[in-house]
Amino acid sequence: MKLKYWLLAIASIAVFSIVFIGCPSQKEVTSNDDVASKVYVAPGKYDEFYAFLSGGFSGQVGVYGLPSGRLLKVIPVFSQNPENGYGYTEETKDMLKTSYGMIPWDDAHHPELSQTDGVPDGRWLFINGNNTTRIARIDLSSFRTTEIIELPNSGGNHASPFTSQNTEYVVAATRFSVPVPNTDVSIETYKENFKGVISFIKVDPKSGNMKIAFQILMPGFDYDLSHAGKGKSHGWFFFSSYNSEQANSLLEINASQNDKDMIAAVNWKKAEEYVSQGKAKEMSVKYAHNVYDENTHSTISTMEEKVPILTPAECPGLVYFMPTPKSPHGCDVDPTGEYIVGNGKLAALIPVFSFTKLQKAIEEKKFDGDVNGIPIMNYASVIAGEVQKPGLGPLHTEFDGKGNAYTSMFISSEIVKWSLKDFKVLDRAPTFYSIGHLMIPGGDCAKPWGKYVVALNKITKDRFLPTGPELTQSAQLYDISGEKMKLLLDFTTIGEPHYAQGIPAEIVQKNQRKVYQLSENKHPYAVKSEKEARVERKGNEVHMYMSQIRSHFMPDNIEGIKMGDVVYFHMTNLEQDWDVPHGFAIQGMNVAELLVMPGETQTITWTPKQPGIFPFYCTDFCSALHQEMQGYVRVSAANSSGQITFNKR
């Protein structure tokens, strides 16, 4: 009997636990009516939006479909990618060249789509490299990084690469102020010697090619984020900053003392005037500019040596400071261009500045002093309103185009929806956990597609199956089409997602490249047919002009390579059909494999380490006889008399 009671007791505890404790996420699922159908994209169907999520410390960009959250592609940008040879091949390694030499990694934070009339046009995606101060441009017809420009005089490229409404400029402001020019000084001399530089990079409207138009020498704050004015505020850029204390150590405390830091309002049309008047000083610098050409399939890397630099004290009307509570992070402009939202990380409110009031206050000279000749605006004269008790730790704000703003709250881990009419909070939705950026497709442009908001989270903890100490990164998708935000989906991301951009799929889809035209291939080592395939020796360099087509290499038997030779495999994929890449790898190759797209030529080098026979093969399953797509290279001793021989068609 006793045993029976015990068993009963244990069983009832078990039932109690399952019913009342259960899994917390289960409750959420049951409380949402039919969210599954809202994110379900049937097999063979396409997503409605492309979403470009920064890969953070992976140095890459993750491309996702929304609303499904499916990963479509990882675009290598600042990081070498052994998967396809980016940054390893002769053609692409110079893309990662800097004034410090080749740097195979960076920290990519803020993707930004090119815009026409304030609306993303799907041509290019810009993204910053935070650590070695670079901006990359990705061509969205091929989803390839086709340009990287380094930024001189910058210590950390964080407030970047935000774009003006017709992509006249992308900007880059330094997170870490440094001596300009960078010299060997005591760190203690921060206030005296350290400066923050804002760079304006002109974008060629046809080719997209970037050129540093001018820089502005700013006080030694930490410039954090930015957005361009648009509509009525077109011609202006806004930059948030922290550390107006100009501390150089333990910033956590020392840069959190001032009640207000600054948002810099920069009149770039004025800057253009000053530059054309010759007010900019030419400064000797050194920075790399790397451009990839999709016809020669090669990079041209140049080292630039001059940059024009403007000093605000000598250029009245160029820059104004708007005092902003507590170390502002995001600096976001609403679709009309009237409101500039400062997101003070430690502030108990969200200040919303008015562009109209700013213009009036400038006219009426409502200044409260200056910093290095830059007027500080009177706070009350430029503020439109404050969002009271929005939550804790406001970081970024996006807009839905229907009069609402959405601010991410890192500390209280939520998205807060508020009205641009009366600055009142309308709704809150928890995020799991600790949201950083958030993204509404087109949410920072003049005409947002306000259907979804994506939360880009910093912590995932228990949201997914655990994978040891290093857990997956994640984003969450919310439906914002109704009055209340509704969580639809958690999805995993690559690297750490910082900012993101979203755009309706059809805008990007219609420009997609399927193959590279073989007839337009201008690579000096390309072969246009198997008949041209050959091997040539130039001293101790051996150049293999090789072709790939289903399912063989030509030539595929090569002899006469000697120890001490450097072998260049110039691989041309002769296919002209969509989705038929070929790969290449040879045993003992000390670099990465090659993945060659139809009509493209790519080169990998190989220095044999010992005599013998070395097989090579196609690494991308290309056809029914893919396994037969292989060959051999014979390597002989350095003093052997063998001439280069190879099989021919």
Next chain:
Amino acid sequence: MGKLSRILVAIGSISLMLMFFFPIWSINLEAPQFPEGIGLRIHLNTIKGEKPNDVASINNLNHYIGMKQIIPESIPELKFMPYIIIGLIGFGLLSSIIGKKSILAIWLVLFIGLGIAGMVDFYNWEYDYGHNLDPHAIIKIEGMNYQPPLVGTKQLLNFTAHSMPDVGAYSALFAIGIGMTALFIGDKKNKYTVPKGL
């Protein structure tokens, strides 16, 4: 020949000009790997792909079964066919101007004869491509040939091949049809006019 007949013959002849702007015949291939489709468009003077790179892609696929490469420059018919059509247009217009039934009849006979010859020739080319395969082909299936149908649908390994006339061929059919009508109307007119004259 009445006025109406002469106009009809002229329209028929001129409609043949469409053959210079549109393909005569289409061969479309369907396979799971080609959701976007792949195919050939046979013109008077060349063979093009349904999409820019289709000829090269089809040639590459055909190497598995040992089929000869389709090289439009090496097909002599594609060189002289345009002249034949120009000749037919000229002859047609001439018969319209002269307005003699007998000349129209000769034009039609010649036209139909050339049409039949063209189809036979096309069939022979298809037969040659489909049967005359490289003995060292990668894929060899006993008794299998890869001749596409003249008109209709046929399964060729993983490909379903559809072959059908295109705008060019239809314009030729139209020209023949309209020529025949002209001939027929001409007869009718004669039947009516002759009794009246008596």
